[in-house]
Structures are given as C-alpha cells and as structure tokens.
Amino acid sequence: MDTNFQPIISTNARGHYRQHPLEFKRALVALSLEPGASVARIARDHGVNANQVFSWRRLYEQGRLGVPALMRDDGLLPVVLASTVPAPSNDTANANGIVVLELGEVRVRIEGQPNASTLAQVLDRVLR
Template structure:
C-alpha cells in the first residue's frame, strides 16, 4: 500500500504489468533509434522511463534475450596431427664431497649443500679464527 503524505489516504497498488520479452526488446530498440528520446518512447508505450532504462541495461548486458535460448551449431574436427610425446627432462644433481679444514675443525659436506646454509657456516668459521 502507498500512503500520500499530504492527505494521509492510502490506496492499494494495482498488480505489476508483465510485459513479454518481445515487447521489451521492441521498446529498447526504439529507444536506441537515432534522435529517439527514452521519455518519449516510454510515454508512447505507457510505461515509466526508468523501466526503459532498466530494460536498456539488461539488453546491453545480453540479459534481455529471447524467451528460449538459441543453440549454436558446433563441429568438432579431429586434430591435424597427434600431439608430440612429452619427454621427461632429467636434471643432473651434482654429487660429491666438500671438505673444509679450518685449524682443528674439519667440516665435510656430501651431496648438494644449500648456499645460504653454507654461507652461514663459513661466516661462523671465519669469526672463530
């Protein structure tokens, strides 16, 4: 129900109009015509201009389509040639032994040492001498 603030009277709103999608599209397309005024198009069709603006947005977003979705034809072709086989890339992990003798300290590292850890160990050894 709506209330008129000046008179305090209330009146019941009528039912909402249900417009078919084809009508909405026709109104929107008329509003996009060169020199067309949304207000005039709305007046000509006895609807509110704000409703036309809403329909225009839906139309531009692709949401004001036909009643039924259109299906597009699809064709799947066989690949021109089979994909090349993927080969595993083998990386060589350096192996070996690193021995550091510093005075009475002997440090032996086997395999692949982490650079940051090795740097810290060498810094500590250098600080003790």
Template sequence: MDQRPQRGPRGPYRRHTIEFKRAVVEQSLQPGASVSRLARQHDINANQIFAWRKAYHEGRLDAAAFVPIVLTDTDGLDATERLDPPAVAFGRLTIERKGARLTVEGRPDAQVLAQVLAVLLR
C-alpha cells in the first residue's frame, strides 16, 4: 500500500536548488543505489534524476554555474565602453530571472546584449 501523501491536480513546476539536485545525483551514483527508489523517496520522477545526472556529468550542476549580475549606474557610457572585450571568441552566458532563462552563445553584439540585459533585469 502506498503511504505517500496524494498530490492534487498538477500545479506549477517545482523548482529544486542546484544543491538539492547535486545531492540527489551524488546519492544515485553510490554503489548499489537505486534511481527509482531515490525518486520515490524524494517524490520526483526517475527520468528527472537521469536528466540531472547528465547535467552533473556535463558540469552544469556546479555551484558557480549561475552567478548574479549587478548593473551599476552607467549613464553617459555607451555599451561598448561598458563591456570589456571577450577573452575568447566563443562562450555561453545564461541568465535566469523570474522563471525565465536567457542563453546567449557565441560573441553577441555588445549594444544588443546591453539592451537585452537592461530589459531583463528591470
């Protein structure tokens, strides 16, 4: 007999911290660990754990994967003066805010990126 509490109709997606995801993945990687048992224990889908394991192996569950961005008063400077030249020709920038995720890959135009950031971080 299932003794877990019954959940109501499907609501908004649950958000888990990177620390929680990493802890569950590390538990799943222990010898003899059962992904399905861990999923039941944490009331999540086993496929979610496998997705987190993939992200873990790709280095996307590092504590420093997402860092806050703080904009300071930059009135009087144009976008090219505010941004340092990139150290490499290719990169990836991911910003999460208010449930939205913006990923910029490559080498974006500095003025366009400044405008997008200004709107996103209001």
C-alpha cells in the first residue's frame, strides 16, 4: 500500500482557462443552431464542453456576443426605422424612395421606385 502524507500544494489556484475569440464562439453557435445539429458532437469536435456552447447560445440570443440576435423564437428579424428619409410628397413624378436592408454585415440600398417583382427578387436573394 502506497501512502503519501504530504499535502499537495498547487501554485495555480484555479488553473488555466482558454480564451476563445468571438468568431470561434459565433461559428460554434451557428453550427449548433442548424436543424438536426448535435451540440455535444459540435463541442467534442472543437474541443470544448457542451455546457460552454449552450452558454454561448444564450449569450448570442441575448445579443451579447457582439452581434444582434438574428435567430429569435418568433422567426422575425429586427427592424430599425430611420427618420433620415424625407416624407413622400404628393408629386409622384419627382418622388424617389430609398430602401436600405441591413442583415448582419450585408447592406443593400435600393433607390428610386422599384416595382414589386424587383423587390421580391432582392429579398429572395438577401434572405437565403
């Protein structure tokens, strides 16, 4: 029988914690939000604990990972209304509108009077 009566003295009280960059966290959250994804498998494949990935998902949903929460339970995207565009005038010949769509790092600006089919094509491409 091996008995050791000397106390174990550790110089590091808590050990070394890895600091993961935001891009890494966002990438794992994106992978975990895909339909049919296994958080445990994603965490194991990337060398982190599954509980950590769930924690990052909560932070992402709260918008605390540096980007606004785009995945919400109601399926809606956040919309910001800006008052920089003047109100439309009664003169339809000179009326020019501006539509600005921002989704993450993608920004689409449409000027003039686009018809409904043009807007439908733009929205179809942007929201894919």
